Amino acid sequence: MKSLIIYSPAKINLDLRVTGKYKNGYHKLLTVFHRISLRDKIKLTKTSAGIALSCDHSKVPCDERNLIVKAYRMLHKRYPNLGGVRVRLTKNIPVQGGLGGGSSNAAFFLLAMKKLYRLKISHKELLSMGRRLGADVPFFLWDVNQGIGTGRGDRICPMIAKDKKWFVLIVFDKGLSTKNVFESLPKTLQPLFLTNIRRIVRIACSLMDQKDLLDARKSFVNDLAKPAFKFFPSIRRVIAKAERAGASFVQMSGSGPTVFAVFNYSKEARVFIRKLKGMRVARHRLILCHSI
Ligand code: C5P
Helix, strand or coil, X not given: CCEEEEEEEEEEEEEEEEEEECCCCCEEEXXXXXXEEEEXXXXXXXXXXXXXXXXXXXXXXXXXXXXXXXXXXXXXXXXXXXXXXXXXXXCCCCCCCCCCHHHHHHHHHHHHHHHHCCCCCCHHHHHHHHHHHCCCXXXXXXXXXXXXXECCCCEEEECCCCCCCEEEEEECXXXXXXXHHHHCCCCCCCCCCHHHHHHHHHHHHHHHHCCCHHHHHHHCCECCHHHHHHHCCHHHHHHHHHHHCCCCCEEECCCCCCEEEEECCHHHHHHHHHHHHHCCCCCCEEEEEEEC
């Protein structure tokens, strides 16, 4: 095999709670990751040595700052005789949108390199590399459509979603820095009891499986929404508009700014898009996608 094409999906966070803070500055989280059909394309071609990355999106750095390049360096350290690779990244996932695009790219690149070079690397070792690359990377290394993330969001407990959902993503033309949003959280956090939250979140996910979006929504929160509103006050307005347009479950994903509305059927999602367009949210890009 000389080359390989893979598709790297986005995620949304159905729920995200900040449960504390580590001494190194990272926050302790409990979050529900849900994989969606919006995806980037990555083409890998074997070369003799090193990595050459190119991307069709002007805002994606193709140098050492890119997680794909960092992932290659990590693999190369582990396998000093590793061959080279040319990577062509075609972006569909909004950059800095709270949809985990960069993390997914790094995770799928690692999986593709394992296949391309037949590397004998265990799931456990890949997870450890993923964790070092970024908090959202491990979720994408699990072959599951949904999971609960604890620790920094990097310890995954799979929790398969049984019902396919439809999502309308409301995409802003500018991104948000995850770091800035986390840094804007209040300095003192209310202590939360992990066992209780875990139970609440599990019940809410099973309500989702039963198509009860209204009740599920009552239990889900995103603690990063308020700090993100400070940077982008329009996120709050967009959420309110989406609710007025008839969506029963609207939330910001991750550290934002992307907002998503959840539906049980594609027809409902399409009606919602028409209504939203009539309400002049047109300057935001709307993307229809579904659970995978
Ligand atoms: O892990 P990742 O590099 O994606 O995180 C980006 C930034 O978000 C970190 O540098 C940190 O400031 C913040 N973060 C955090 N707690 C987490 C995850 C991310 O404070 N659990």
